[in-house]
Amino acid sequence: MLMHMYEGDIMKDVVCGMNVEEDSKLSSEHDGKKYHFCSKDCKAKFDKNPEEYAKGGKGDKKCC
Ligand SMILES: [Zn+2]
Numbered sequence: 001m002l003m004h005m006y007e008g009d010i011m012k013d014v015v016c017g018m019n020v021e022e023d024s025k026l027s028s029e030h031d032g033k034k035y036h037f038c039s040k041d042c043k044a045k046f047d048k049n050p051e052e053y054a055k056g057g058k059g060d061k062k063c064c
Helices: 040-048 050-054
Strands: 010-012 019-021 027-030 033-036
Touching: 027 040, 027 050, 033 050, 040 050
Parallel strands: none
Antiparallel strands: 010 019, 027 033
16 A cells, blocks of 8 residues: 655754654654654754744754
8 A cells, every 4th residue: 555655754854954854763742743853963952942943943053
């Protein structure tokens, strides 16, 4: 059985602004929404301060 693949599968890492694939294992949920990250560092940063990143105000573009 085939499911739709690669359709809206690219997510944005809200911490560094990079595109990440949705099957990345690095993800967190905040406010009912799922966020994906390029690295553990980005996820850790998000987890520390999800609200800031979720509204797009931060993004320090440091990691990648
Ligand atoms: Zn990142």
